[in-house]
Amino acid sequence: MKIVCLDMEGVLTPEIWIRVAERTGIRELRLTTRDEPDYDQLMRRRLSLLRKRGITLRRIQGIIASMRPLAGAGGFLSRLRGKVPVAVLSDTYYEFAMPLMKKLGYPVLFCNGLSTDRRGFIADYHLRQPNGKREAVLAFKRMGFRVAAAGDSYNDLAMLRAADRGVLFNPPPKIAEECRSLRTTDSYPGLLKELLR
Numbered sequence: 260m261k262i263v264c265l266d267m268e269g270v271l272t273p274e275i276w277i278r279v280a281e282r283t284g285i286r287e288l289r290l291t292t293r294d295e296p297d298y299d300q301l302m303r304r305r306l307s308l309l310r311k312r313g314i315t316l317r318r319i320q321g322i323i324a325s326m327r328p329l330a331g332a333g334g335f336l337s338r339l340r341g342k343v344p345v346a347v348l349s350d351t352y353y354e355f356a357m358p359l360m361k362k363l364g365y366p367v368l369f370c371n372g373l374s375t376d377r378r379g380f381i382a383d384y385h386l387r388q389p390n391g392k393r394e395a396v397l398a399f400k401r402m403g404f405r406v407a408a409a410g411d412s413y414n415d416l417a418m419l420r421a422a423d424r425g426v427l428f429n430p431p432p433k434i435a436e437e438c439r440s441l442r443t444t445d446s447y448p449g450l451l452k453e454l455l456r
C-alpha cells in the first residue's frame with residue numbers, strides 16, 4: 260500500500276514569503292534557507308522585520324488570500340488523490356496555508372504553527388517537531404505504507420531520501436545537479452507518472 264507526500268510551496272503553490280516580500284516592499288523577506296541556512300535565525304529576522312514595519316498576521320493573511328495555487332496544481336492533486344492517499348508536508352504554518360488549502364480542496368496538511376501578540380503581530384513560531392517532513396515519512400513507513408514523495412528544494416531532501424521513491428519537481432539547477440540519484444521532472448503529468456510508478 261502506498262501513500263504520497265508532497266511539499267507545498269514550489270510543488271502546489273508559489274513561495275509565500277516571496278509574495279509577501281513583493282506585496283509589502285520588504286526585500287529582505289525574500290531571503291530563504293538558501294541565503295540563511297539557520298532556520299531559527301531566518302525566522303527571527305523575518306518576525307522582527309514584520310514588527311518593525313507594522314505588518315500584522317492579518318495583513319499577511321490578506322496577501323496570501325490573493326494567491327492562487329500554481330497553474331495545473333489543482334487538477335494534478337485531484338487526479339493523484341483519486342489514486343492514492345496524499346499528505347502535504349510543509350515547513351509553512353497553518354495560519355498561512357489555509358487559504359491556499361481551501362483552493363486545493365483541503366488536502367491533509369502537516370505543518371507548523373504561529374502565535375500572535377495582543378496587537379496582532381506574529382510573536383513566535385512553533386515547529387511541531389524537528390525535521391517534520393522526514394519524521395512524517397518515517398512514521399508512514401512504520402504504518403505499513405510505501406512512500407513516494409516530491410519536493411523542490413533543500414528542505415525536502417531529507418524527506419525525499421527517507422521515502423521509498425523521491426522525486427524532485429522543478430528544482431533549481433544547482434539542486435538537480437547535486438542530487439542526481441533522485442528522479443527529476445518539471446511537469447505535472449511527469450510528476451503524476453513518477454509518483455504512481
Ligand SMILES: [Mg+2]
Nearest residue numbers: 266268269411
Ligand atoms: Mg518547496
